Amino acid sequence: MDSTVNSDISVLIVDDSLAICGVLTAMLADLGVYKVESCHNGEDAYHKVEVNPAAYDAMFVDLHMEGMDGLELMHKLHGLRYRGGIVVMSALEKKILDFTLEVISNYNLRVLGSAEKPLEKNLIAFMVKRIKSYYPVISRKEKVLKRREVYDAIRNDKVVTYFQPKISAVNNSVTGLECLARLKLNSSGIISPGAFLPVAERFDLIDALTDAILNSALPQFKLFCEQLQVDCTLAINISPLQLYNNLLPETISEYLHRHGVAQKNIIVEITENHAIREEIQLKNLNRLRIHGYQLSLDDYGAGYTNLRQLKNLPFNEIKLDAQLVNGIARDKVLRVMVESIRKVTQEMNLKLVAEGISDSKDLIVVNNIGVDAYQGYLFCRPKPMNELLRWYPLWQKSIIPCNVVNLRDS
Incomplete structure (x- = not known):
């Protein structure tokens, strides 16, 4: 992947693990994504998006967090009409994940997919590609017409x-x-x-x-x-x-x-x-x-x-x-x-x-x-x-x- 075309992508990581936030931030940086912020609970993430719903092209959201968990955060993002992509991060069993997906399928959210823990760099690269597909970088040879x-x-x-x-x-x-x-x-x-x-x-x-x-x-x-x-x-x-x-x-x-x-x-x-x-x-x-x-x-x-x-x-x-x-x-x-x-x-x-x-x-x-x-x-x-x-x-x-x-x- 050409990381030079990813520098305009902005990402918010929401996970109560400092280690996961650090690892994911490093992976994204290796892929050319440098506009990365982290929140360690759902409440802080919600308030960030509430101030500016267009600030982030995508959010990596962990399901299991103290306080406001990932599912409740996505419910509130639905209320804010957040239009960025969402990558669900989880180490939970399939039954819980399946039920979560059934719930959020009724929300107006762009769920890009899942990243299972422990995180793999090739999968994160795949998610960055998905983010780019929603917000494509226009080729220098093909500018937007007047x-x-x-x-x-x-x-x-x-x-x-x-x-x-x-x-x-x-x-x-x-x-x-x-x-x-x-x-x-x-x-x-x-x-x-x-x-x-x-x-x-x-x-x-x-x-x-x-x-x-x-x-x-x-x-x-x-x-x-x-x-x-x-x-x-x-x-x-x-x-x-x-x-x-x-x-x-x-x-x-x-x-x-x-x-x-x-x-x-x-x-x-x-x-x-x-x-x-x-x-x-x-x-x-x-x-x-x-x-x-x-x-x-x-x-x-x-x-x-x-x-x-x-x-x-x-x-x-x-x-x-x-x-x-x-x-x-x-x-x-x-x-x-x-x-x-x-x-x-x-x-x-x-x-x-x-x-x-x-x-x-x-x-x-x-x-x-x-x-x-x-x-x-x-x-x-x-x-x-x-x-x-x-x-x-x-x-x-x-x-x-x-x-x-x-x-x-x-």
């Missing part, structure tokens, strides 16, 4: 769409594609969403960007289905901010009619980068279902919706954030969390999709938990349509019945 640059890209047809397939966990077939936006700028090449989506949301360009995405993606999706004789879905990402638009269902329908794509083949994915709580948002979310659209909650576990709230929202599908999947084979906290989510989604008859799968060991774990579908680099990276058309026949050949390995039965 409002005018995003506006000009939309106006001048510089919005391009990539596609990533969704793979069935039952028979490995392609059940759908997710449409992913990129900008193609002559001076900078292909620009990824992190450099322009926040700008589009901040300056009210998100609706115009979505219009451009629909115009680009829908005819390509139709070509994919017709040329390869495939009947699958297309997932289109919508920001929660667009749920303030009362004309959203009608607008999407107009684009479908224009490009000759059936409504039954469209999934509207709502990202979790903003809360969905206001009455107008909830109304328009429900109107999308009334108009016949399938709804998917994207990046679940990284945003603002907990299991209790999930039961009151009209989704057909939940997509696990990659941070809940990446490393699940080695992290029992993540395993317990995903098992809990699977249980709830089964009770609600919701499909569960595991995103970000890049390791075969993680694939086996999520498959055994019983997810319905996968996405990730292990299967296919996001591709332009011309490349996806070449990829698909090769994938089909690789899953002919004699070659398919049904992991769930192994």
